[in-house]
Amino acid sequence: MAEVEKGCELFSAGHRACGGCGPALAARLLLKATGENVIIAAATGCMEVFSTPYPETAWAVPWIHSLFENCAAVASGIEAALKRQGRTEKVVCIGGDGATLDIGVLCISGAFERGHDITYICYDNEAYMNTGIQRSGATPYGASTTTSPAGKCSRGNPRPKKDMPRILAAHGAPYVATASIAYPNDFVQKVERAINTPGPCYIQVHTPCCTGWGFESGETLNMAKLAIETGLWVNYEMVDGEVVKAKKVMRKPVEDYLEKQKRYRHLFKPARQDDEIAKIQAIADANAKRFGIDIKKKESSE
Amino acid sequence: MALRIGCVAPPGRALDNKTGAWRVFKPVFDPETCSKCGMCTTVCPEGCVRETEEGTFEPDLDYCKGCGICEEVCPKKSIRMEKEEK
């Protein structure tokens, strides 16, 4: 693990993220992977706000924030300018799931279709955390948020997560991957691969949010790991549109993950909602089937 | 301090914000049982766990928010969260 610790901190302490912030860790790991020769184009969002109140920036690399939905377009311009000036910095976008899967889709689609040499990192904490935990296109089925609250006639968010990796793979992206802060080295290696692959690459990194999901701050990595162990999050890579690698697991039932988070509390209290839990289990089962992540149990080894 | 045109700033000033004050619990590192795996420093969202000359680790309490992730990931259970004395 110590290998990701090389170099100095390019994402500095003193930022204003909540204690136990998954996205803050993702930002640190991202810069471990990119090193100094990078320009970051950031979308408005939790990370942007907790890291850059004037004049206290946490970023020790060139960084630009313009608006919520345009970081891919801003990065397109930066990449074009660097090309024209003969410069070598890598251009990396970073945006949350709202900026990426919802409001920024137009700009991202354009940038990917045009084939700019940029890497887009989506830190996915599965809702609009900056503004107080509203539903996004990345909010999973059944999660209660402030705009998809559980209630008498609602069992939380009624739709599954949008499949952004596949959408961007369909744009012809040469490298698309998912990652999780539960596996820091894997994320770092994927970022290195993405920034060294010519053309537009995409990584969606799962970054649990203790505040938004409702768990203790020390549990952030445990939660990220459980998402993978239940099959609700799959770490995989797509090269030229084909899935080439997916992390295999001995799957646990989804409720091991769900029952630890306040956003799913309505599935267990006041009464257990077996049908809803079964629907979420079906999502995990479908993921497992699509990516072939199940490790076959050997009776003897158990 | 003169404002920098365009709300632009050089790096470094985040360190002015000593987030250690946010802490309720603080991590106590036990170098005796430390296996020097470095997981605590890798996963710290603040980047405030430093390697000592001995190869063990210690938190920079000026910035540690006391989240407890390091305690959770330590394979040797050599980090313990204690209530902050204020």
Added chain:
Amino acid sequence: MLEFMEGSHAVAEIVKRCRPQVIAAYPITPQTHIVEDLAQMVANCEIDAEYITVESEFSALSACLGASAAGSRVYSATTSQGLALMFEVCFNAAGMRQPIVMTIANRSLGAPLSIWNDQQDSISLRDSGWLQFYAQDNQETADLHMIAYKVCEDHDVLLPAFVCFDGFILSHTYEPVSLPTQEEVDAYLPAFNPYQRLDAAAPLSFGMYATPEYYTEFRYEIDQALYRAKDAFVRAGREFGEQFGRDYSALVEGYRLEDADTALVAMGSICGTAKDAVDEMRAAGRKVGLLNIRMFRPFPAQEIADALKGVSTVAVLDKNISLGSGGAVGTEVKAALYGSGISVYDYIIALGGRDVRKRDIAAVVDLAEKGEGDMFYGLRTEVL
């Protein structure tokens, strides 16, 4: 040397000679000829620039912002709905102090949909922090692009600018234009020298957010920079005159205002028609003149007050309507002349491509001299 060409082509030619490194634009009528010409120039290697074929105007200006922050001279062009789509980025680019130059082929805003000319689009961005220049003809349009780059990139200014020329009326009109050579443009406009840029060798954070402790001061600084742009424009305009013989050192241009009783005030191509109308009225013994507002942002209030000293009546021709409040130019001219005793009347005219003739200008003067104003001119009441 005068050459005969389309207005849009004159813009593309002068932009080429201003050497932008990154061009990002989305086609929209009546701006299309400009960006088509530039794309062809890039395709022919006549211009050393990246041309980003963005998927929307919103991305066009966003890409320009990024490229500008990375230290390149940039260019875009748009109009109407496209400019409206850029609204958010416009405020952002000015706040981030990026010296972007963008041509606006002025066009009305829907609904109802109209591709025809008025100045509602750029006027609606008057609070955004962009400098706004309005051209009377295609010669001025071309010249103002060079001046705009010089003013915007001045380290005392560091703001973006719209160079506005009337859609179709200028953009699609063929007329003689004298374009400086590449060497002449290079002598006038030095290579882009960014004040600060995104650079791994000297990292900076751009576009940070400001708490209430700082926000007001940042907005104050932008406002101050706009006022400094007046001086920068005067300098750049005078220098332009010395080099090319066409002087732009005045933010407002008076035409036969000496001894005038009534003054028209207008912006853009309508000034040409108005000058001919003024000549006819003068020939008929009427003391009428015209004030052309060349720079609308920053607003030259003092210059307008000085130029109109001595007239008794002012008729403002407003090719826009701030719905629920009258024409934008008229409102600001009234403020500029507050307390002067001059009667100022506003006329909403030429919206959505409605043609304006000399006799319309004369009719406006008649109305103003009768004290009738603050109205839509030439309403077709029969269809109401």
Added chain:
Amino acid sequence: MTAAELIAFAAFEGGVFSQAFPAFGVERRGAPVQAFVRFSDEKIRLRSQVYEPDYIIVQDPTLIGDVDVFMGMEAGGIAIINTEKPDFDAMVPKGVKVYAIDATTIALEELGVPITNTTLMGAFAAATGEIQLEPLEHALRSRFSGSMADKNVRAAERAYNLVGGAA
């Protein structure tokens, strides 16, 4: 619009100020369109459309009858009309001189396509005397290159001579 642009260009080449612009619209190919030209010894500032033309050119004779192509014309005006069958005398205002020319046939013969801009330009030059042959040819040669230039110059000259004979 091309004809208007070429005529204004040729006039400019002949040493006067000129201006050409279309009646801006959303018409698709084939729909009727209008374009305007002004010449002057002084710089042209006027931007309004032309309401009282001294000259008109009608490229498509089928418009006559549907549209009042002579609107605003006064005695002394000149109309150049592309037609095979000049049978519209009743509509011509008093004092307006009409030159009918079968520009489509000339264009087809010289250029191989029924595009009459350059042919009518030749006719206009001869009928009005506003443009001399030399600047006209110069304008065409800077607009077209190679054999296309030759063909267009020939078409214009043929019309010029034809109308010149009639004038």
